[in-house]
Amino acid sequence: MSARQINVTYRLETSGDIAALAAKIASDQSTGTFTELPNETADVRARCAARVASITPLPHSDTPAIPDPNGHGPYHRADVVISYPMDAVGTDIAALVTITIGGVYAVKGLSGVRVMDIDLPPEWSCHPGPQFGMQGSRDLMGVTDGPMIASIIKPSLGLLPDATAEVVAQLCAAGVDFIKDDEKLMSPAYSPLEARVKAIMPVIRAHEDKTGKRVMYAFGISAADPDTMMRNHDIVRAHGGTAAVVNINSIGYGGMSFLRKRSELCLHAHRNGWDILTRHPRLGMEFRAYQKLWRLLGVDQFQINGIRAKYWEPDDSFVQSFKDVTTPIFSPKDCPLPVVCSGQWGGQAVDTFKRTGGSLDLMYLAGGGVHGHPMGMAAGVRAIRQAWDAASTGQTLIDYAKDHPELAAALRKWGDTSQ
Amino acid sequence: MSARQINVTYRLETSGDIAALAAKIASDQSTGTFTELPNETADVRARCAARVASITPLPHSDTPAIPDPNGHGPYHRADVVISYPMDAVGTDIAALVTITIGGVYAVKGLSGVRVMDIDLPPEWSCHPGPQFGMQGSRDLMGVTDGPMIASIIKPSLGLLPDATAEVVAQLCAAGVDFIKDDEKLMSPAYSPLEARVKAIMPVIRAHEDKTGKRVMYAFGISAADPDTMMRNHDIVRAHGGTAAVVNINSIGYGGMSFLRKRSELCLHAHRNGWDILTRHPRLGMEFRAYQKLWRLLGVDQFQINGIRAKYWEPDDSFVQSFKDVTTPIFSPKDCPLPVVCSGQWGGQAVDTFKRTGGSLDLMYLAGGGVHGHPMGMAAGVRAIRQAWDAASTGQTLIDYAKDHPELAAALRKWGDTSQ
Numbered sequence: 001m002s003a004r005q006i007n008v009t010y011r012l013e014t015s016g017d018i019a020a021l022a023a024k025i026a027s028d029q030s031t032g033t034f035t036e037l038p039n040e041t042a043d044v045r046a047r048c049a050a051r052v053a054s055i056t057p058l059p060h061s062d063t064p065a066i067p068d069p070n071g072h073g074p075y076h077r078a079d080v081v082i083s084y085p086m087d088a089v090g091t092d093i094a095a096l097v098t099i100t101i102g103g104v105y106a107v108k109g110l111s112g113v114r115v116m117d118i119d120l121p122p123e124w125s126c127h128p129g130p131q132f133g134m135q136g137s138r139d140l141m142g143v144t145d146g147p148m149i150a151s152i153i154k155p156s157l158g159l160l161p162d163a164t165a166e167v168v169a170q171l172c173a174a175g176v177d178f179i180k181d182d183e184k185l186m187s188p189a190y191s192p193l194e195a196r197v198k199a200i201m202p203v204i205r206a207h208e209d210k211t212g213k214r215v216m217y218a219f220g221i222s223a224a225d226p227d228t229m230m231r232n233h234d235i236v237r238a239h240g241g242t243a244a245v246v247n248i249n250s251i252g253y254g255g256m257s258f259l260r261k262r263s264e265l266c267l268h269a270h271r272n273g274w275d276i277l278t279r280h281p282r283l284g285m286e287f288r289a290y291q292k293l294w295r296l297l298g299v300d301q302f303q304i305n306g307i308r309a310k311y312w313e314p315d316d317s318f319v320q321s322f323k324d325v326t327t328p329i330f331s332p333k334d335c336p337l338p339v340v341c342s343g344q345w346g347g348q349a350v351d352t353f354k355r356t357g358g359s360l361d362l363m364y365l366a367g368g369g370v371h372g373h374p375m376g377m378a379a380g381v382r383a384i385r386q387a388w389d390a391a392s393t394g395q396t397l398i399d400y401a402k403d404h405p406e407l408a409a410a411l412r413k414w415g416d417t418s419q
Numbered sequence: 420m421s422a423r424q425i426n427v428t429y430r431l432e433t434s435g436d437i438a439a440l441a442a443k444i445a446s447d448q449s450t451g452t453f454t455e456l457p458n459e460t461a462d463v464r465a466r467c468a469a470r471v472a473s474i475t476p477l478p479h480s481d482t483p484a485i486p487d488p489n490g491h492g493p494y495h496r497a498d499v500v501i502s503y504p505m506d507a508v509g510t511d512i513a514a515l516v517t518i519t520i521g522g523v524y525a526v527k528g529l530s531g532v533r534v535m536d537i538d539l540p541p542e543w544s545c546h547p548g549p550q551f552g553m554q555g556s557r558d559l560m561g562v563t564d565g566p567m568i569a570s571i572i573k574p575s576l577g578l579l580p581d582a583t584a585e586v587v588a589q590l591c592a593a594g595v596d597f598i599k600d601d602e603k604l605m606s607p608a609y610s611p612l613e614a615r616v617k618a619i620m621p622v623i624r625a626h627e628d629k630t631g632k633r634v635m636y637a638f639g640i641s642a643a644d645p646d647t648m649m650r651n652h653d654i655v656r657a658h659g660g661t662a663a664v665v666n667i668n669s670i671g672y673g674g675m676s677f678l679r680k681r682s683e684l685c686l687h688a689h690r691n692g693w694d695i696l697t698r699h700p701r702l703g704m705e706f707r708a709y710q711k712l713w714r715l716l717g718v719d720q721f722q723i724n725g726i727r728a729k730y731w732e733p734d735d736s737f738v739q740s741f742k743d744v745t746t747p748i749f750s751p752k753d754c755p756l757p758v759v760c761s762g763q764w765g766g767q768a769v770d771t772f773k774r775t776g777g778s779l780d781l782m783y784l785a786g787g788g789v790h791g792h793p794m795g796m797a798a799g800v801r802a803i804r805q806a807w808d809a810a811s812t813g814q815t816l817i818d819y820a821k822d823h824p825e826l827a828a829a830l831r832k833w834g835d836t837s838q
Binding site: 029031040043063067089090092101113154163183184188222223227249250253255258274280283285311312313 | 466482506512517518526673696698701
């Protein structure tokens with residue numbers, strides 16, 4: 001039997017004793033239950049018992065993360081590492097999340113719990129990981145260096161297929177590398193996936209014939225039923241499409257696993273639904289832990305918000321997410337392409353560049369920031385490229401805008417003077 | 420186009436204006452984004468725009484559910500109903516959760532959000548729902564009335580297949596109707612599913628040959644990969660098994676959808692992982708909303724904790740869950756069998772009976788409460804049946820225990836004098 005362990009770090013909070021809580025979790029999540037068991041022998045424990053590997057105290061809190069109407073503080077806090085034997089868990093993701101995460105969330109006596117990280121042994125490199133990742137994405141888009149500039153069909157919902165294709169033509173002409181369906185668009189009655197694919201792909205091909213540039217279009221293929229999702233995948237592939245938007249939480253580990261084994265498309269992951277697991281800093285899960293599972297399952301491109309996002313996420317959290325997805329789990333091949341998005345219009349390029357260590361290996365995805373540019377979509381894309389040129393050459397946006405009217409117009413409309 | 424709506428009720432909390440937040444959610448989750456869009460025409464809005472249907476104010480809170488270090492109260496609260504056109508969503512569960520739940524969790528400017536209910540129009544009755552449910556479970560177990568008494572293999576992890584089969588023999592002899600693998604047990608190296616099935620099913624059959632009673636055994640078939648899960652399903656079926664434990668969150672909507680379409684087994688759902696979505700009363704989701712999706716997907720038996728659970732859940736929450744799963748969505752056929760569990764040993768039978776409206780249409784699942792009984796497993800099962808006899812005949816446990824020594828012993832070990 002292997003002596004390898006899976007080490008999971010939890011940030012625990014309790015008005016009781018942290019060490020007792022940690023021990024209870026290790027017992028409940030492996031060989032124990034609420035009462036002593038005659039069959040919990042030394043053999044059984046040697047094979048499968050989890051153990052508390054370390055407890056690192058943190059400052060206590062006067063208030064609980066989860067309301068505790070009958071209790072009172074101080075609420076003790078610590079980062080606790082629990083080691084699970086590989087024999088107990090194996091390499092299945094459903095087993096991992098059931099044993100090391102799901103049950104822990106149910107434990108009585110805690111007022112806060114957050115999964116901080118999951119440290120997986122080399123056996124876990126058996127998972128497929130990304131099929132395309134960063135380099136495969138570059139190859140498919142023909143973008144050899146610099147950020148990949150991307151946009152989204154807007155409005156998110158409501159356009160008929162032909163109207164969508166018109167927007168695609170405008171975005172292609174505007175010079176984007178990548179276009180995607182909004183994550184909310186899958187296959188509604190007014191825009192069934194097949195009709196949309198048939199309307200859009202000729203536009204993509206016509207643009208390629210004219211310019212030599214093949215824009216990557218990611219179609220919303222998600223469906224709760226994996227068979228439906230695979231039919232959607234096959235429709236996209238049959239019409240020459242190269243990518244798909246996948247709402248990873250909405251299809252689940254099962255949907256993603258099923259798709260990745262069969263996929264010929266570059267899989268662009270939207271983590272819609274994730275936020276409720278991470279917004280409260282003392283509950284849920286760090287993105288660091290979460291993203292590992294989806295990368296192992298095969299996400300090629302991972303949306304991670306951006307600086308000054310339109311969503312709730314603070315900049316520091318985005319910066320950490322960027323670092324997380326670009327840090328190999330087992331090998332650089334398991335890194336997806338980071339997709340910087342949410343309320344982006346170019347004005348965040350300099351700060352993004354500075355705060356992510358000067359990386360240009362990213363997709364920069366702007367919906368409203370392209371569609372809403374006062375001089376039109378082409379100007380919106382040019383403004384974004386100008387902003388990245390400024391960033392990568394160490395100039396400020398304000399200076400660079402002096403002889404770049406599109407960037408200047410974007411700054412006037414959305415500008416933050418801190419730029 | 421259909422005029423039908425999907426109505427989702429959110430409990431929102433914000434230091435800003437509730438009506439403005441509600442309007443922003445309706446816009447963001449359908450046709451709008453952070454800036455005005457030239458293509459968001461009246462046609463597009465008529466087809467897909469969500470609208471705020473009602474706002475019911477709640478008392479404000481001085482503290483935010485999610486820490487708000489740069490803000491201050493009062494935090495305004497309300498139950499807000501947003502109506503989504505069926506045309507925008509369709510009948511796919513991935514589309515429903517992406518549009519009506521996932522994106523809402525990401526909205527900036529809220530300090531609390533909880534999905535309270537999802538009201539689905541009749542088109543949604545297209546989903547398969549339970550294949551067996553309550554009556555099918557009774558038929559397979561041969562239990563025509565009264566609660567189905569069930570146990571779990573303990574220790575949860577670590578027993579080799581032969582040792583597991585010995586426990587199964589003991590539990591069969593003890594008189595249970597149903598036995599299950601612990602949710603944490605799937606197919607680890609020391610107890611691969613096939614070896615476990617091959618060790619256990621002859622014991623089940625031998626017991627049937629001897630007594631005429633076919634105990635239902637639910638094997639842990641969950642796997643992140645639906646193909647693996649189906650192979651597991653087929654192994655169970657090939658050896659005459661009738662049921663499976665499914666960790667619904669660990670396989671996701673995709674895994675469950677895939678399985679249900681092909682399943683010949685009674686699917687016993689464990690909601691491991693769910694707790695983090697519901698423990699904080701002002702965040703996440705009510706069980707009422709959550710369970711509807713999994714019932715439509717086909718859960719036959721649904722674990723919902725119990726009175727005085729070993730997990731965190733308060734009794735009132737369990738009582739509401741019992742009501743939720745026994746309330747038809749579209750028809751009584753979409754109701755699963757409620758599985759009352761977690762720290763159960765019989766002592767909760769009277770309160771369970773009283774608080775769930777005198778229902779005996781339930782499974783009562785006891786792990787440690789059977790295994791840890793001081794007179795052995797058979798006495799543990801007898802004690803539980805005695806407790807339910809007391810409950811259903813309006814007697815107190817203490818009175819009933821006077822001439823029922825097994826119940827008396829259980830009360831002495833685990834008893835709560837409030838019984």
